[in-house]
Amino acid sequence: MLYPALVASILITGCNVNLNAGSGASGNGTEVSSDSVSGNGTEVSADSVSGDVAGDAGWEITGGDPWIDSDIKENVVNHDKPDLKDDFHMAVNYEWLKDAEIKEGYTLETPLVEIESETIEKALDIIKDESLNSHDAQLVHDLYNTVIDWDKRDVLGIDPALPVLDDIESLSSIDELTEFISDPARCSCVDTFIVPNVEPGYDEPDRNTVSVDTDVLILEDAAEYHELTNAGERMYEAKKGLYLTLTGKLGIDDAEALERYNSVLSFEEQIASVKLTEADRNSPEIYKLVNNVYTNEEIKNRKGNFPLYEILDGYGFGSSDKYTVMEPEVIEKLDELYIEDNLEIIKSYMSVHWLLNAANKLDRECHEAYIRRNSIIYGTTGSVSDEIEAYDVVLKYIYEPLEREYLKKYDAVDMKKDITGICEDIIDEYKTILKEEDWLSEATVDAAVNKLEHMKIRAVYPDKWTDYSGLDLSELNYVECVRAIELFKRDIQKNMVNEEVDNELWNINILDANAYYSPIDNSINIVLGILGSDVYNDNMSREQILGGIGAVIGHEISHAFDPSGSQFDENGKFTDWWTKEDHEAFEERTQKLIDYYNSITVFKDVNVNGSNVQGEAIADMASIKVMLAMAAGEDDFDYDAFFRGYAAFWRQSTLYENEYYKAKANPHPMNYLRTNVTLQQYDEFLETYGISEGDGMYLAPEDRVTVW
Numbered sequence: 001m002l003y004p005a006l007v008a009s010i011l012i013t014g015c016n017v018n019l020n021a022g023s024g025a026s027g028n029g030t031e032v033s034s035d036s037v038s039g040n041g042t043e044v045s046a047d048s049v050s051g052d053v054a055g056d057a058g059w060e061i062t063g064g065d066p067w068i069d070s071d072i073k074e075n076v077v078n079h080d081k082p083d084l085k086d087d088f089h090m091a092v093n094y095e096w097l098k099d100a101e102i103k104e105g106y107t108l109e110t111p112l113v114e115i116e117s118e119t120i121e122k123a124l125d126i127i128k129d130e131s132l133n134s135h136d137a138q139l140v141h142d143l144y145n146t147v148i149d150w151d152k153r154d155v156l157g158i159d160p161a162l163p164v165l166d167d168i169e170s171l172s173s174i175d176e177l178t179e180f181i182s183d184p185a186r187c188s189c190v191d192t193f194i195v196p197n198v199e200p201g202y203d204e205p206d207r208n209t210v211s212v213d214t215d216v217l218i219l220e221d222a223a224e225y226h227e228l229t230n231a232g233e234r235m236y237e238a239k240k241g242l243y244l245t246l247t248g249k250l251g252i253d254d255a256e257a258l259e260r261y262n263s264v265l266s267f268e269e270q271i272a273s274v275k276l277t278e279a280d281r282n283s284p285e286i287y288k289l290v291n292n293v294y295t296n297e298e299i300k301n302r303k304g305n306f307p308l309y310e311i312l313d314g315y316g317f318g319s320s321d322k323y324t325v326m327e328p329e330v331i332e333k334l335d336e337l338y339i340e341d342n343l344e345i346i347k348s349y350m351s352v353h354w355l356l357n358a359a360n361k362l363d364r365e366c367h368e369a370y371i372r373r374n375s376i377i378y379g380t381t382g383s384v385s386d387e388i389e390a391y392d393v394v395l396k397y398i399y400e401p402l403e404r405e406y407l408k409k410y411d412a413v414d415m416k417k418d419i420t421g422i423c424e425d426i427i428d429e430y431k432t433i434l435k436e437e438d439w440l441s442e443a444t445v446d447a448a449v450n451k452l453e454h455m456k457i458r459a460v461y462p463d464k465w466t467d468y469s470g471l472d473l474s475e476l477n478y479v480e481c482v483r484a485i486e487l488f489k490r491d492i493q494k495n496m497v498n499e500e501v502d503n504e505l506w507n508i509n510i511l512d513a514n515a516y517y518s519p520i521d522n523s524i525n526i527v528l529g530i531l532g533s534d535v536y537n538d539n540m541s542r543e544q545i546l547g548g549i550g551a552v553i554g555h556e557i558s559h560a561f562d563p564s565g566s567q568f569d570e571n572g573k574f575t576d577w578w579t580k581e582d583h584e585a586f587e588e589r590t591q592k593l594i595d596y597y598n599s600i601t602v603f604k605d606v607n608v609n610g611s612n613v614q615g616e617a618i619a620d621m622a623s624i625k626v627m628l629a630m631a632a633g634e635d636d637f638d639y640d641a642f643f644r645g646y647a648a649f650w651r652q653s654t655l656y657e658n659e660y661y662k663a664k665a666n667p668h669p670m671n672y673l674r675t676n677v678t679l680q681q682y683d684e685f686l687e688t689y690g691i692s693e694g695d696g697m698y699l700a701p702e703d704r705v706t707v708w
């Protein structure tokens, strides 16, 4: 999706990287998203503002228990190398962690950032090759050249944002407002309260339906409107600074602009009062909460001020048999708010959001203000190069044309075969393990094995692609390009309403250094971008394969049986396939894991949120269990190499702002915990290093928390 709808982050489990907590796509944190998909953060120098904000927060990064947070470099630098029996992650990675440099504009450094850099370099060769003349190459060149042409962007200044702004300002009645928000050609890329998408329904995964999500608010997490945290305060300041830069360029007085900004925040409070929080969205309960299905008649004939059906019809989605309204309470709240008396504040809402979203697509001054915004939120310094920035934009908005050209130049046919084979082997091993689970009834085991047998393996690249021949980006400025792409994608969606789902289209960016499990089609997605030379090459030992990409594949498969994925059956239908007793046993085991993670202190008084990380933690542990089962069948398996390889895969150096943000809202455990907590569950690990009671890595058998 052009604007990553939150539905995408709910349905697809993005698993490993979280290079930038604010970025919904590879790159520069351009759009708001709660997802953890890969991307570097294009962030520029923190000025005094971020210094003040961070200073006031009274950061304290020590005090971790049972381990210090070695994802933060200062903690490593100020600490001697520990014994690997006490802190395996830090001991194995000590030299790397001590020397790690976070690149300008990035929120962290990990092996996956290096893999991403490798991909970027190869992709830039294509992007800059003017001899390529396919339509795909033309689109890529047009967008890239538009983004990187700073001279032209500086001449245009803030002008590209004005047509939409003027259109919003011209609305003089609620009826005119309804006309505006029901016309995608006019309101493309404007936040108009709802975000409709055509995608498989939870109850009928073979057929496309229309889902209706709602806008992301300025403070992003609705919980911030109930009780402002340090992260929310920074979000407020960061976006305020950005907004005032833009309004300054429009000749609007700061006091007046600030009043408008604050009034929009107050208005949003009313929406936030009924909106799902980030914690809700990370909870396994989310599917039940958002799966509110209505018939066409029900939506068409609903009473209420908010013109839901008119908007959907305007998008070309009016003929859908069914609609999934993810937050019906927000729609009801909008019924209250969508009145003539609120016309001006609604216009302010749209224009403030529009400017905040358009900022990084305008001139250098606006872009730098946008970079400052990111530095306040994530603590980054510097910015990525203009080339990487422009690459990120291409990848974010038109990844398929770029990927097709990429595959023409860098053949991956053998890799696809090989990775598919590895996935099949791991799925087979998984079946054996499931059959041995003594706490499950035969009926549930059979259903689980059936789910594995139906699992779709999407390895490396798809065989079918979206047709981009109808898109033309020549002669457009950056803002116009993005709006044209959004309209183009909306048109494609129009034709999908009520149609059968085409599972051959993946609809994910395959150049990201990431991997996914999608419960709605029961697929694992092990894409090209994560298969850089450090993770996958021809000369790898079995230990390296199992500790690296093997563990990633095992992790993705495990999401089929985590508290979220386990609510979907072998075809991706949202249904309960467990016996009651087995489900209770599953919940009991999961609760033990949540309790254990809750007991872990990251730093100062910040603890892990066990509930948030349950799905990812379960997947990590199950994956290692499967890898160890495969290892048991190998001659002379080198366990030390395997465990070290696993710890090395998760090494990461990050900034404390980013780490704080992660502790608060990210579904992934801290990387040092992904190594330590995961490995300490297994006898093979404890035995390899002679770890026993009294050692920091020791966990007594009765205290272990594996679910699978």
Ligand SMILES: [Zn+2]
Residues within 6 Å of the ligand: 013, 014, 015, 016, 555, 556, 559, 616, 619
């Ligand atoms: Zn995951």
